[in-house]
Amino acid sequence: MIESPSAERRHPTILDVASHAGVSKSTVSNVVRGLPGVSESTRRRVRTAIDQLGYRPNVLARQLVQRRTSILGVVVGDLANPFFAEMAKSVERHAAARGYTAMFCNTEGESESELAGVETLLQHRVAGIVFLAFSGDARTKQAVLQHQVPVVFVSCGADWGDVVSVDDSRGGRLGTTHLVESGHRRVAYLSIPELEDQSDHARWEGCREALNDAGLGAPTHISWSPPAEYARVDGLDRPLLEVFTGPDRTTAVFASNDVAAIALQEFADRVGYRVPEDISIVGFDDVPMAGLARIGLTTLAQPRDELARLGIAGVADRIERKVKGPPRTTLVKVNLVTRRSTARLETDPS
Amino acid sequence: MIESPSAERRHPTILDVASHAGVSKSTVSNVVRGLPGVSESTRRRVRTAIDQLGYRPNVLARQLVQRRTSILGVVVGDLANPFFAEMAKSVERHAAARGYTAMFCNTEGESESELAGVETLLQHRVAGIVFLAFSGDARTKQAVLQHQVPVVFVSCGADWGDVVSVDDSRGGRLGTTHLVESGHRRVAYLSIPELEDQSDHARWEGCREALNDAGLGAPTHISWSPPAEYARVDGLDRPLLEVFTGPDRTTAVFASNDVAAIALQEFADRVGYRVPEDISIVGFDDVPMAGLARIGLTTLAQPRDELARLGIAGVADRIERKVKGPPRTTLVKVNLVTRRSTARLETDPS
DNA sequence: TCACAAGATTGGAACGTTACAGCTTTTGGC
DNA sequence: GCCAAAAGCTGTAACGTTCCAATCTTGTGA
Structure with a gap:
């Protein structure tokens, strides 16, 4: 028995928990997901085993077998632009509230990096994509449509997905x-x-x-x-x-x-x-x-927050099949805020 | 044969490409990953099949079998704070340059959401975590250490991971x-x-x-x-x-x-x-x-950009096992920029 | 013409989950 | 006590890749 010197300790799997708690992996799975049909005593036993081993379900495996992830791709024009930063924050919060994890990609307004970013998102099998900016690039459009992933354009526009924006x-x-x-x-x-x-x-x-x-x-x-x-x-x-x-x-x-x-x-x-x-x-x-x-x-x-909320609600409803059919457009109110940078023009006495 | 009316078209898999190109899945895999040992003619044939079917490798499956992802978790204090927004942008860029995808989580400075966020990151089996802010919460620390994932604190501090910050x-x-x-x-x-x-x-x-x-x-x-x-x-x-x-x-x-x-x-x-x-x-x-x-x-x-660069380089080196051993601290220069908000105090003539 | 190496290709066993059908055990009504 | 129904539990087959050993082609020099 030669033991590798830098033996990588592996994350405990559902099987480790199962044997540790003396049940089958199915039961552990049911406990983890809070499904009914598990007696209170085994439930406790499994919970203890989970804590002792520091078990964390492997989302990758789960998502692979379920053939759907809970990741939302978010395409941002420029994370450092305060408008996008605020939107990103709101989007992240609303996404989390509906059980999704946000994965951002920053485009810098370049369609090349937009395309590369979207490609990455698709390879990660994101459940939906939120565009906070869209270049209009046809290749991006084609890639997204080809993969049939729900899409929403928040505060930006396109005619091939839901739109939530101000007028x-x-x-x-x-x-x-x-x-x-x-x-x-x-x-x-x-x-x-x-x-x-x-x-x-x-x-x-x-x-x-x-x-x-x-x-x-x-x-x-x-x-x-x-x-x-x-x-x-x-x-x-x-x-x-x-x-x-x-x-x-x-x-x-x-x-x-x-x-x-x-x-x-x-x-x-x-x-x-x-x-x-x-x-x-x-x-x-x-x-x-x-x-x-x-x-x-x-x-x-x-x-901003309403835009984000409606946008997330929109994709989420599509993902969860609560809404079907052709793209919808939702417009929200835009308000003029008058401050010091504008003033009545003093007309020339000419 | 009853065909489901809303038959979900599934993403093509490596097997679809294989049969379409008349080769085995292994060969397709080799082509996709650009490995040698595939003749130029089959390589072309496979490439065509990929394009025709719109095949995109499923990163989830890949990462499951490889038991490592190329996702970097990034913990941010407040995405809407311009400092964090700038850092997030730089971090995302440098991560992409080294082949990693960033997954952000916003903590709002609350240790509860920090913990929840880190927990999500760990369940996604991120390859490493970049903290742009850290509450000091012991549960977060324990969770991360337990999962043995490389960690770097950029512009924030802790004694249980690499640190890159100004003095x-x-x-x-x-x-x-x-x-x-x-x-x-x-x-x-x-x-x-x-x-x-x-x-x-x-x-x-x-x-x-x-x-x-x-x-x-x-x-x-x-x-x-x-x-x-x-x-x-x-x-x-x-x-x-x-x-x-x-x-x-x-x-x-x-x-x-x-x-x-x-x-x-x-x-x-x-x-x-x-x-x-x-x-x-x-x-x-x-x-x-x-x-x-x-x-x-x-x-x-x-x-900022140097902090981000060094931070990413730090975790990446740990992930790729180019650096081992105890945590290191890297300090970078901080500069006073004098502008109008400070002035010589006019001393009272008293 | 043959042996052998090098190159090209393949099949099967993982990876860690979920879904589901089927198998036990318990419960409760008569 | 008995039987059916309910509750609790389990085993197996996916999911879409990579990895690796094994096999099948060539081409080359003797």
Whole structure:
């Protein structure tokens, strides 16, 4: 008998528990899962054995034989973006409340890593996928559809799965109308290329429509990648500088999300433009820091926790077959929160 | 033959691919894993079959037979806290780069959910666990040790696993010394109860020592739970108000982390105390928003990405048996970043 | 032409569970 | 006491892989 020197102690299995408690593995399994049909005395005996051995059921084996996992895949655009971070947290909590474990994958807005992430999720046989951002990539779509896994798009859009989101276009109108009513005639729309998706597009449309309804010209579209750290936002950004100095006299910017809005505000602060005196800024999301007295960002508040709750409920219902049929769309309210970053435009006495 | 009406189409298995390509499952397995010993022609044939069927290896089955997963558990204090969000993102990226998938669990600083989360991770047979926060709970420790899974504490502390962190005590001294050199004599130390851990304690100690070395009295310790949203920070908080008005004439606060520092700044803004004229504030972490011109928080910068990288490298090396032996501690540099929230104390002409 | 090595391919035994049918034992009504 | 029904318990066959020893092909040099 040669004993391996670094003998790896193995995790106790259901069989170890069974023999330790003097019952069959079936009985142990029933105890572990709290099924009826086990006498109180054996139940106790098994419980003791479990504690003594430190037995933990192997979820892998369980899921293999049941052919379904209790893992939810969550696709996030950027975990470090406060909006996603808040959503991720809510999603994780609601998932746990319904008995699911969340497995995140961060895409950085790149469809390559989105695809790779989704592929990993599928290989792990996730029970469902929650998209908190979706690039629109066709390969991702094909992979998910091929594997027939329930999908929900939360606060982002696609036409091949349930959608839970705010009415982005309405949000776009609300924010823009607020600007128009404050006397602004020329509005720019700012978005971050990495996060451009269907939601972003709907916001832009809403903005455009509102301007149009007011008989004003279409918004200028600006695409800007602020550096990952606000501290590195600098005054060298020509296209951005033109927003402030350009010939079209833009006096207000509607940013497609708060991170962009705050980065823009930072830019203004650095190059010496005043907000809101020189330029009004509206964001979207209402991330926690937008409410800081020093930031005071006017923005469209998304009910994050409700979005997360409805999203999880949606996939979970599909997974548990409580809901069948074609994709549904659920829209929740979006609210304008007025703060210091927007102000009535003082009209030139010209 | 009665065909179930809603016949669930099952995922193709390795056997389906095998018969489709006219080879044995072993060969398919070898192709999938890129092992040598398969002729180029069969390799191609198998590849085609895989594509046609949309076959994806079942990671569960693989991991069951290999008795090891490629999942890393990550325990996070609060995903919505920007410091953790940044760390989570880095950790996820470095894990993916080494071939691991991250599975997060959020503890909210409660040891109950920490325990539950770790229990879930262990049941999923994670290959290792990265703690980004640790409550110190003994049951968690016991569970992890019992299952003999490699563990690393990143930016938090414990004596039963590898540790990668900044020298918290040194950070505490650096920040405090900065205050002392600016003429402050009475310093308070502020921490958030949910995030109080070994790191927090070391920072406090560093603060205390620096004051002591300067011949000054010990810092007042304040424990404060700011509301989840900054927007709800209000002026009703008596204990906090006493920091500003109390008889001990506190002129500076060292917050154990940036979120607390920013919440305190917000509180000051709301009740009408000026930062830094009335009170200087130092934070810890250097979260992105600390660098905003409008926030300008003096703080101790943690090299987040390096922490994450070293942490992942640490667990991965343990998992892959490249490192054995007793726990190691790796300390990385912490840097004072001076911004607008601290200023030289104008001494009373009394 | 043959033996033999190297290369290519295969089948079966795990891995740790759950599901389910079947087997005991107990219970209770008459 | 007896019999049926209920309750308690067990054994076996999956689940979809990997691992490994065994077998089947080739190709090569003598």
